[in-house]
Amino acid sequence: MLNACDFDGTIAMTFVPSPRGIGVNEAYRLSCEEILGPEGGMLYDKIGGLQNRTPVEVVDALLEAGNRRVLISRALSFLLRERTSLEGFVPKGKGASLGHGTNRSSLLIAEILVRVKMRHFWVEIGSRFPDSDRIWPEPCAGFLEFYREFRAFGELHATDEMPVELGILSSGHDTFITRCFEVWGVPCPDLLVTDDLMRSSACRHMAPENRNKPAIGPFEMLQREWKRKFEGELEVSRSLYVGDSVKSDGGLALNLGIPFVWFNPAKQAVSGFGGDILCISDWRELEPLLHPWTIERMKDGVSLTRIMKEVF
Numbered sequence: 297m298l299n300a301c302d303f304d305g306t307i308a309m310t311f312v313p314s315p316r317g318i319g320v321n322e323a324y325r326l327s328c329e330e331i332l333g334p335e336g337g338m339l340y341d342k343i344g345g346l347q348n349r350t351p352v353e354v355v356d357a358l359l360e361a362g363n364r365r366v367l368i369s370r371a372l373s374f375l376l377r378e379r380t381s382l383e384g385f386v387p388k389g390k391g392a393s394l395g396h397g398t399n400r401s402s403l404l405i406a407e408i409l410v411r412v413k414m415r416h417f418w419v420e421i422g423s424r425f426p427d428s429d430r431i432w433p434e435p436c437a438g439f440l441e442f443y444r445e446f447r448a449f450g451e452l453h454a455t456d457e458m459p460v461e462l463g464i465l466s467s468g469h470d471t472f473i474t475r476c477f478e479v480w481g482v483p484c485p486d487l488l489v490t491d492d493l494m495r496s497s498a499c500r501h502m503a504p505e506n507r508n509k510p511a512i513g514p515f516e517m518l519q520r521e522w523k524r525k526f527e528g529e530l531e532v533s534r535s536l537y538v539g540d541s542v543k544s545d546g547g548l549a550l551n552l553g554i555p556f557v558w559f560n561p562a563k564q565a566v567s568g569f570g571g572d573i574l575c576i577s578d579w580r581e582l583e584p585l586l587h588p589w590t591i592e593r594m595k596d597g598v599s600l601t602r603i604m605k606e607v608f
């Protein structure tokens with residue numbers, strides 16, 4: 297059984313700014329200003345902010361909205377000045393090269409953007425809100441409680457034939473996510489597919505439009521990670537997907553034909569979703585699935601879609 301899920305806004309409340317006022321949007325805006333000059337921040341506003349886009353998509357939009365030639369040359373002089381301080385924010389073998397190997401300007405600028413953004417976040421992760429013991433970023437409602445139950449359930453009931461795993465598919469970054477789990481004091485899942493992997497040479501074979509949710513490219517990479525860990529194929533019908541964006545996360549689940557769990561704490565109305573959807577505002581609402589019966593049913597060949605309909 298694979299409980300695959302998104303990270304930002306689903307596992308962690310990264311859109312809520314840190315005690316010093318830095319959230320995902322702010323970090324992006326500041327990074328654009330640093331790399332592209334003061335105009336970078338204005339251009340970031342002009343393109344409408346992040347809107348669930350990947351770094352490469354953001355950079356493409358920025359270059360389209362401003363003077364492409366000037367912006368590229370500013371980014372390159374920034375890189376010349378800052379290069380050494382940008383190493384280390386992306387694990388070895390992931391991301392794109394900051395050197396000559398990266399030939400498309402938007403890919404190189406996206407790589408710079410990711411690392412500058414991470415440099416901002418590095419000092420924010422784990423920072424404490426004044427007068428409370430809350431730390432940034434806070435886990436989403438019920439996540440840590442569910443995750444502990446999920447791991448305990450896996451320890452008791454998973455078998456070689458039926459692993460029980462949580463896998464993360466995120467347009468965020470490895471070091472950010474692993475650091476969050478560290479400050480929360482729980483082990484980070486092994487199955488982690490972030491934008492760092494999607495930008496790397498491991499995805500060279502994949503068309504750019506297939507590398508971002510709702511396209512299934514990231515899920516294919518998760519299947520590869522699964523195979524590496526368990527030496528067997530992932531049974532897609534034993535998977536579900538949890539996310540806070542109907543468009544990218546719901547779209548991915550739809551493209552895979554698996555149930556979509558909409559993490560929807562604002563309790564917005566569902567409209568026009570063409571597949572199986574379950575709305576939750578707290579991860580603990582998924583706990584009824586953590587029952588030996590779920591495993592038994594799946595061993596009998598029943599899909600998770602069907603099981604979810606029986607449980608919820």
Ligand SMILES: [Mg+2]
Pocket residue numbers: 302303304305306539540541
């Ligand atoms: Mg999200």
